[in-house]
Amino acid sequence: DGGITQSPKYLFRKEGQNVTLSCEQNLNHDAMYWYRQDPGQGLRLIYYSQIVNDFQKGDIAEGYSVSREKKESFPLTVTSAQKNPTAFYLCASSMGTSGAYNEQFFGPGTRLTVL
Amino acid sequence: KNQVEQSPQSLIILEGKNCTLQCNYTVSPFSNLRWYKQDTGRGPVSLTIMTFSENTKSNGRYTATLDADTKQSSLHITASQLSDSASYICVVSEGFQKLVFGTGTRLLVSP
Numbered sequence: 001d002g003g004i005t006q007s008p009k010y011l012f013r014k015e016g017q018n019v020t021l022s023c024e025q026n027l028n029h030d031a032m033y034w035y036r037q038d039p040g041q042g043l044r045l046i047y048y049s050q051i052v053n054d055f056q057k058g059d060i061a062e063g064y065s066v067s068r069e070k071k072e073s074f075p076l077t078v079t080s081a082q083k084n085p086t087a088f089y090l091c092a093s094s095m096g097t098s099g100a101y102n103e104q105f106f107g108p109g110t111r112l113t114v115l
Numbered sequence: 116k117n118q119v120e121q122s123p124q125s126l127i128i129l130e131g132k133n134c135t136l137q138c139n140y141t142v143s144p145f146s147n148l149r150w151y152k153q154d155t156g157r158g159p160v161s162l163t164i165m166t167f168s169e170n171t172k173s174n175g176r177y178t179a180t181l182d183a184d185t186k187q188s189s190l191h192i193t194a195s196q197l198s199d200s201a202s203y204i205c206v207v208s209e210g211f212q213k214l215v216f217g218t219g220t221r222l223l224v225s226p
Contacts, residue, residue: 004158042119042204042216043159090158100146100208106158 003027004107006091011112013078013085021076021110023091031097032074033104036060037088046089049074050097078112086114117142119207119217127223132195136220138188138205146208150179150190153202153219162190162203195224 003026013019025032034046045058049068063082068074074093078085089110094102119140128134140148147166151159163172163179165188171180176193192199205217 006158040218042218043214044216045214048212088156092158098211100210100212100214103149103161103164104214106151106160108158109156111156 004091004093004105006089006107006110008110009108011110013112013114015114016080018077018079019112021078021089021091021112023074023076023107025072025074025091025093025105025107027093027095027105028071029093029095029105030071031094031099031102032068033092033094033099034058034064034066034074034076035090035092037090037109043090046076048099085112087112117207117209117215119205119215121203121205121217121220123220124218125221125223127225128195130195130197130224130226134192134195134222136190136192136203136205136222138190138217140186140188140205140207140215140217142186142207142209142215144210145183145186146210148179148181148188148208149206149214150177150188151204151206153204155201159204192222197224197226200224 007022033048035043047066049055065077091107092104094104096102122137149164150162153159165181178191202219204219
């Protein structure tokens with residue numbers, strides 16, 4: 001898990017609620033990423049950020065929002081607009097701005113369950 | 116469509132035995148291929164990263180091979196241990212920014 005922390009480890013949400021997942025890294029990495037993992041599927045990119053105060057949508061950004069106010073922090077908010085939010089959420093970071101060229105280091109994940 | 120397919124979906128082997136996991140991809144343009152190990156309920160951990168010019172790379176008992184012509188890769192695990200029980204994910208880099216993830220092979224090492 002390196003120097004990437006995610007909290008909480010488990011999160012329960014009622015329908016209609018927004019929740020925020022925390023991701024912090026002390027690796028001095030430039031880029032950070034949020035992925036969603038569902039059973040039987042490969043990881044899917046939600047959002048990524050290459051520099052502070054800038055972020056880009058990934059393949060499944062609808063119903064999610066992010067911010068990057070500090071280099072070490074990249075919180076993900078799961079909004080009520082996300083119709084099927086129950087999943088395992090993984091945060092990652094990489095040195096440099098290319099997630100494809102540079103190795104990505106993953107956090108321990110947050111399991112979100114909608115009640 | 117850029118895809119990464121892994122086989123088998125799941126595998127059970129006896130402790131001490133060897134095994135080989137397969138990865139076929141159709142990703143283009145190709146930058147590199149990675150193998151990750153993911154323990155249940157944890158984040159993936161990198162095992163190897165191979166570029167176009169690398170045919171093989173080892174990390175302890177893990178050896179990855181890459182055939183860029185046939186777009187195939189394999190991960191060979193030697194003398195398996197109980198701690199090798201995990202999902203193994205093949206990931207191919209598409210161009211400069213995008214990663215394409217396989218669905219993984221779930222390995223169970225039985226005592």
